[in-house]
Amino acid sequence: MSAPQTSPPAAPGSPNGAGHPSGDERFALLDKTIRRARFAQDQLIELLHTAQDIFGHLSDDVLIYLARQLRLPPSRVYGVATFYQLFTFEARGSHSCTVCTGTACFVKGADDIVRTVSDTYAVPPGQTTDDGLLTLATARCVGSCGLAPVVVVDGVVHSHQSSESTLEAVRAVAEQAQAVEAEG
Amino acid sequence: MANRRARPNGLNVTIDGVEMSAVEGESVLDVARRAGAAIPTLCYLDGLSVHGGCRVCLVEVDGEHAPRLACSTPVTDEMEVRTATEAITEHRRIVVELLFAEGNHICAVCVSNGSCELQDLASEVGMDHVRFPYQYPDRAADASHPKYVFDPQRCILCTRCVRACAEIEGAHVWDVAARGADSYLVTELNLPWGEAPSCTWCGKCVTVCPTGALAFKGRAIGEMEHDTDLVGFLARARTEGEWEGRS
Numbered sequence: 315m316s317a318p319q320t321s322p323p324a325a326p327g328s329p330n331g332a333g334h335p336s337g338d339e340r341f342a343l344l345d346k347t348i349r350r351a352r353f354a355q356d357q358l359i360e361l362l363h364t365a366q367d368i369f370g371h372l373s374d375d376v377l378i379y380l381a382r383q384l385r386l387p388p389s390r391v392y393g394v395a396t397f398y399q400l401f402t403f404e405a406r407g408s409h410s411c412t413v414c415t416g417t418a419c420f421v422k423g424a425d426d427i428v429r430t431v432s433d434t435y436a437v438p439p440g441q442t443t444d445d446g447l448l449t450l451a452t453a454r455c456v457g458s459c460g461l462a463p464v465v466v467v468d469g470v471v472h473s474h475q476s477s478e479s480t481l482e483a484v485r486a487v488a489e490q491a492q493a494v495e496a497e498g
Numbered sequence: 499m500a501n502r503r504a505r506p507n508g509l510n511v512t513i514d515g516v517e518m519s520a521v522e523g524e525s526v527l528d529v530a531r532r533a534g535a536a537i538p539t540l541c542y543l544d545g546l547s548v549h550g551g552c553r554v555c556l557v558e559v560d561g562e563h564a565p566r567l568a569c570s571t572p573v574t575d576e577m578e579v580r581t582a583t584e585a586i587t588e589h590r591r592i593v594v595e596l597l598f599a600e601g602n603h604i605c606a607v608c609v610s611n612g613s614c615e616l617q618d619l620a621s622e623v624g625m626d627h628v629r630f631p632y633q634y635p636d637r638a639a640d641a642s643h644p645k646y647v648f649d650p651q652r653c654i655l656c657t658r659c660v661r662a663c664a665e666i667e668g669a670h671v672w673d674v675a676a677r678g679a680d681s682y683l684v685t686e687l688n689l690p691w692g693e694a695p696s697c698t699w700c701g702k703c704v705t706v707c708p709t710g711a712l713a714f715k716g717r718a719i720g721e722m723e724h725d726t727d728l729v730g731f732l733a734r735a736r737t738e739g740e741w742e743g744r745s
Contacts, residue, residue, distance in 0.1 A: 387669075387673065387686075388686040389670060390686055393673035396675040
């Protein structure tokens with residue numbers, strides 16, 4: 315009944331005695347937040363957010379780690395994490411474009427925006443481009459219906475968007491990244 | 499009446515015209531069962547916590563606009579409950595039809611054919627056809643466990659297995675993942691059941707399943723009978739310390 319994927323992150327010990335036993339400093343960062351939350355089980359959602367901020371996505375290792383630290387059943391952690399659409403379980407692109415497809419945004423043409431970005435970057439909604447540049451996501455109502463249609467590019471909210479203006483915003487962050495890469 | 503009122507925390511409740519006395523904290527279902535009213539249930543199971551997810555125990559309460567769940571509604575003084583009006587019966591039938599439309603419930607090839615609570619309920623509410631489009635979800639069975647099989651096509655997400663495992667066995671192997679129509683049962687982090695280290699192989703989840711979703715391995719059509727009284731028995735034995743001093 316051994317299951318390699320459920321074991322906690324390997325603990326090879328760290329070379330200099332400091333840092334996290336897993337050898338991954340990001341777990342030390344997560345530990346700090348867990349301690350600040352006093353290992354409280356009802357802080358699970360907050361800690362999932364923190365973990366996603368730190369790691370970019372929630373891998374099985376991270377979920378198991380949180381379950382062990384909070385003394386929660388893994389199935390409960392998995393159930394909570396999969397309930398919310400904001401949590402993602404696969405590595406995301408270096409940039410993100412989230413199109414709101416809530417009622418107001420949908421009526422104002424959000425599906426056109428999704429289709430345009432999806433066609434231009436050859437990436438289906440909910441997935442990441444092959445080169446890891448862009449993740450195209452949809453969200454159900456970001457709570458700013460007066461700004462419909464709303465698009466969130468790299469965490470920045472863009473209001474009253476069209477397909478063209480969205481492409482422009484995405485191109486802006488993506489090209490900036492490529493320019494930095496070229497310089498470096 | 500005077501005597502009943504004198505009882506500590508005594509409540510007067512009327513179930514289908516029958517006057518009953520109840521104590522604070524009892525649910526409508528508790529009192530209705532005592533009154534002999536046949537309220538159907540699926541997710542409710544004696545010995546487990548109340549889930550209130552299947553919606554088949556709907557009853558009418560005087561002064562309430564919407565039907566209430568008998569299992570999770572506490573009785574209040576002077577409450578008047580009707581358990582089998584035409585509207586309630588129709589509600590229940592709709593609920594059962596939706597349950598059938600949502601999964602792949604093909605009784606003719608089911609291990610629990612003939613001893614299935616969903617099937618019994620369908621006949622009880624007089625369901626002769628389903629008025630909603632079948633969803634035909636694509637769900638793969640998990641036969642990775644050496645002793646048991648999980649077939650999510652027959653799962654109605656009543657969470658009896660989740661609660662039996664967490665509350666009676668104390669292992670909490672099962673839980674519900676995702677949300678809404680996409681919800682599904684998982685063992686640990688969506689592992690194959692046979693690879694879940696926390697599973698103790700106790701089989702309580704299998705015994706409480708109301709349908710053929712959880713079954714002993716190797717059972718053919720109609721051969722799977724569940725023992726749903728088991729967890730109630732265990733819970734009572736535990737809370738009342740029935741085995742104490744007998745070892």
